[in-house]
Amino acid sequence: MKCKYCDKTFPEDDDLVLNYFEHTKINHYELLGDEDKMMHDIREKMIKSKIDHDQFKKEIGDSDLFFNSNDSDTV
Numbered sequence: 001m002k003c004k005y006c007d008k009t010f011p012e013d014d015d016l017v018l019n020y021f022e023h024t025k026i027n028h029y030e031l032l033g034d035e036d037k038m039m040h041d042i043r044e045k046m047i048k049s050k051i052d053h054d055q056f057k058k059e060i061g062d063s064d065l066f067f068n069s070n071d072s073d074t075v
């Protein structure tokens, strides 16, 4: 994926969206219009909260499994 503001390209991996948002924020934030800035902030928050949520779920899920190993067939 190529940055739409410069020639930088991003590898197509799991962090692509986040990398692209970080890059846009650091390098091109001033180029965004008011509406684009707003969208950028909202989408960035959604992406980050999704990542937090996934990590949270992973940690909690693991400890849940650990603590409730006797009830594993109820999952």
Ligand SMILES: [Zn+2]
Binding pocket: 003, 004, 005, 006, 007, 008, 023, 024, 027, 028
């Ligand atoms: Zn760029």
